[in-house]
Amino acid sequence: MAYTMTPTPAGPIGSQYCVCKVELSICGQNLLDRDVTSKSDPFCVLFMEVNGKWVELDRTETAVNNLNPAFAKKFVIDYHFEEVQKLKFALFDQDKSSTQLYEHDFLGEFSCTLGSIVSSKKITRTLLLGNGKPAGKGMITIAAQELSDNRVITLSVAGRKLDKKDLFGKSDPFLEFYKPGDDGKWMLVHRTEVIKYTLDPVWKPFTVPLVSLCDGDVEKLIKVTCYDYDSDGGHDFIGEFQTSVAKLCEAQDASPLELECINPKKQKKKKNYKNSGIIIVKSCKITRDFSFLDYILGGCQLMFTVGIDFTASNGNPQEPSSLHYINPLGTNEYLSAIWAVGQIIQDYDSDKMFPALGFGAQLPPDWKVSHEFAINFNPRNPFCSGVEGIVQAYSACLPHIRFYGPTNFSPIINHVARFAAQATQQETASQYFILLIITDGVISDMDETRHAVVQASKLPMSIIIVGVGNADFAAMEFLDGDSRVLHSYTGEEAVRDIVQFVPFRNFRNVPKETLAKAVLAELPQQVVQYFKHQNLPPINSEPA
16 A cells, blocks of 8 residues: 555554464355356365465365355465465366366356455455456455454452461462363363462462363353462362353452352361352453454555665676676566565555665766665655566666665665654554665664664564675674664664564575565564554454
8 A cells, every 4th residue: 555644534472474274255256157957056166376386275065056156165274474375266167076177167267365365355356267358247256264263361360268278387379270171181271370378369360362261162161270389299179169251251350250169078078168268250351362364354554665775885787796787587686585575565555556765876867865765766656566666666767876875774764664653643553564675785874773773663664674795784683683672872772673684695596485484474473563562453353
């Protein structure tokens, strides 16, 4: 989505890679009628491109006599943000019981990336025949949904008048929470910390996934057991009770839920036995632990900007030794980096209009140095249409500028940060900005760049730096705060790590997809981390 300055409108981190399961629902509309005496009997086949070949993943059921099928069978796919996952949906009219597709009449197909489906949540597109022409009025609708229960439960629990178990002192109580296992035995889910020397413990609030505690079923029975801790491991049983998450949720801050802790042996022996103490549920809250895919499916757009280094150290672009020299294959390391990152991110931007900026060059007509210029020479509209548009603007601008210097990053970082700051005024998880800087060398304005990065860490923004050539990139590693927290020259710390640096030379002799995986690996968790820190749920999220 293109962004321009507009008036202010009214009004648990996962693994390194974003991998989750997506369910795709398929409907067809106005399909071709291939049967003479009745309507077509369509089924849909899903293919994925693997090493340049289409591989069948799954098929739906056959919808008998139906030109507008809604298939009950869903397709389930592992979603990888940092990969281009090309899919093809092909519809056939079932004629025989054969599994061979050539035995059935072809009704049309549609190809796209999984990223383009999840970024739109639901798409309707024209079905095409093998010759690229429309399959009559046939259409396909594909809807995406994440397959995960992202609810978490936070419990705040205390005890009152628990049984005294220690001879010379009070008890050292802790709790264990269990759910029924598949084998019928109780399975431990969570153990609280031990509170020493008290019969009235107050445990720290804790959070566990709802799936872990009760398999996502709030009516399912769970068991809570209270023990007195012993250092030799022979913990003394105080009591237990069974309940459900639905019952626990009755607890409110103003009116806690009290549950009797029962020791069955004591209950049998003593006629006047009441309980072995009370467990007090002070509060129980179920919330959603949103994932990257939740934000994308909720409508969050990734706003992509490219910053290109045109300093003199790159060499004369007419000479093959230059990093900006476009070889006979029509590429160089700058173009390779733009393609690798851009082809992934463009799926997550609805209008695919991307600002492309240059720095470190002298510009016509007065040949003044600029560290923040539109490479299409249109400062009012620096947007390029898709990754192809960036590549065209880059190639077209090379003969018209003079490579100069110094290598200043901060102007371009601050440029994108201004738009990211404006996006925060909407107070919704609607936009996240990604700046790709491609450079050949050492940063000249390191203090200003450090300061710009620290300020940008408070905004919905990430910075990817790809180092081309064979220079010393130690300063770039310094900006990438994987090993230490980045500080501004004022001493201020970065709120979060938003810089990912990779040297292109590490990826020269590997498949081009490898570079995209490396530079985009941290992005999903950076997006989630920012919106969680701001307490912003996905725009179209459902209550827990």
